[in-house]
Every structure is written in structure tokens, then in C-alpha cells.
Amino acid sequence: MSNLRYIILLLFIFLFNHSVHSHHAFTAEFDANAPINITGKVVKVEWINPHAWVHVEVKQDSKKTIWMVEGGTPNTLIRNGLTKNSVKPGTVINVRGYQSKGKLCLPRCIANGRDITFPDGRKVFMGSSGTGAPRDGSDPRER
């Protein structure tokens, strides 16, 4: 019978582990009720694992705000048709996504990117599938 107690203990470890895993990156850090739609000039690209970051400078009236937009891994982005060179600094892009839970924008605003639209109208999905982000149609593979 004492073996049963250990099996229950092990189950607990696995259950806890599961709850950590289902705590998706999206809901832990971003607000599904705060969609953003920004247009601006790329000022910096961090083409890095496990998430790339595109820094976009948004001008509103005379105020400049830097948005740090999170994308998928370099691998996912290349599969989606986005390379380090297609978002070179200076490129003007429109980004749709969701803002982080913290909204103070100090020193920068942070968002999870869903898709990028280029001036020629080309649209690229920049997130990762299955992260728990809202199903807003920006991910072409999502059903």
C-alpha cells in the first residue's frame, strides 16, 4: 500500500508540471482585451531565439513612442515569409497585436505581434501558433 502513496505523489508532480505548461506565454504576459494597430518605422530588429523583437517608432502628434513587438522564433518567421532583411530599420510597417498587461510604456511599450502589413499590402503572420493568443484570423494555419 505504501507504493500507492508514492504514485499519488508522482501524479501530483506531473499535474503541477502540467499546470505550468498550460500557462501559455500569451496569457501570462499579454492582454487579449488590448488589441493594438500601430504604424511606424522599424528602428531595431532583434532577430533572436526564442522570440524575435521588432522595435517600431510610432509618431502621434509630436510624441514619439517606441513599441517593442514580440514575434515567433526566427525559424517560424522565415517559414511565414519574414526575414531579418524584410524588416530592416527604416522600413515602415503596420503591426496588429496585443499590448502587454503592464501599460506604462516605460521605457518602451511592449506588445505581442500578430501580423505585419508592408506598404505594398503584403501581410505576414509574425506570431507563433498555439500560444493561447486570441483566434483573430491573423494566423492562417489556425482553424
Next chain:
Amino acid sequence: MCGLSSGLYELIIKMLDFVVWLSETKWSIGLRESLYLYPWIESTHVLSICLFFGTLLFVDLRLTGRVFSSLSVAEMNRKVLPLTLFGFLVMFITGLLLFYAIPIRNYQNIFFRVKMLLMIIAGINALFFHKRMSNEAKVWDKDSFIPGSMKSSAITSLVLWSLVIIAGRMIAYNWFDCDRQPQPRWINTLTSCEVDYSLFEGIDGF
């Protein structure tokens, strides 16, 4: 005590220079920008954790004296410990590479620091544990008795390594990263982030 902790703090700050240098090396950049290598290393790290912890579970539970007791401690160790050591080796190397790929962010991540601390404690426990086990396992088998201190050491090992894995998983969350401000000052001290506090003047609750 105060001198020791301020000395430690200075060391941590000094090591930041080294970490910054590390992040600018060619291979570090190559790893973090890689399309395949980084995910492969990351997956291997997770799989080797499974091998390491999965086999450690057998060794540690056997030492509690309540599970797998039909198998002698010496035999369990002979069969299982080589796998545990192999798992540890792969886990350690891939872990180093994962750190090397993203040095600054990892170094200043609060969960990474907690993990390192836990690993040091788990390592000390393991050293004590292993030395005594290899000397005395045969005696315990003969007397079918395992000393209480060994049992608690085995449980400590399981608890510590579980916490190491949980802390490791949490490194992925950037809630306390230097670029996520404002944070309480004590958090920025623990992560040794340099922050311009004048930006936050007038913000409620800060």
C-alpha cells in the same frame, strides 16, 4: 556578513562585463539567431532533464527504503546511476549552450539566479549523498537498514531538483526583466538591473 554580501554583489556586477563580452562573441550571436541549432539544443536540454530526473527518482525513492525495496541499493545504483550521470552530462552541456546563446538576459533573469542558487545547494547535497552512498550501500543492503539522514538527503534531493526544473521553466517569463519597468527596487537589485528611476516619478504606487 555585510562585507561578504557587498563583495558578492560587486562580483555579480563584475561578472556582468564578462557576460556582455560573451554575448558579443560570434558563436553566441550565431546560436541565438540560428534557425535550427537553438531549438535542437533546447529540446535536447528538456529530454536530458527527463532522463536525469526520471532515473534519479528511482535512486532517491529506493533510498527512502519504501519503494523498490526488493532491489538492493547497490544494484539499483549500478543499473540506474550511469543513466543519471549521462543525463546530467548532456543536460549540463546543453544548459551551458543555452546560457551562451542568450547570456545577458539569462544572467539578469531572476528565475535563472534562483535556479543557480538551488543547483549549488542540490550539488552540495549530491556530493555528500554520493560519497556516503558509495561507501556504505553494501552495509545498508546487508542490514536492510538505511540511516535516517540518508533518507532525508534523498528527499531533499528530489525536492531541490524539482524546484530547479520549475525555476528553469520560469526563465522563459520576462516579468522581472530589466526592460520591464517599473519594478520594485529590491527586484532590480536582485537582478542587478541599472534603472533610471527618474522616469517613474509621479507614478502611483511606486
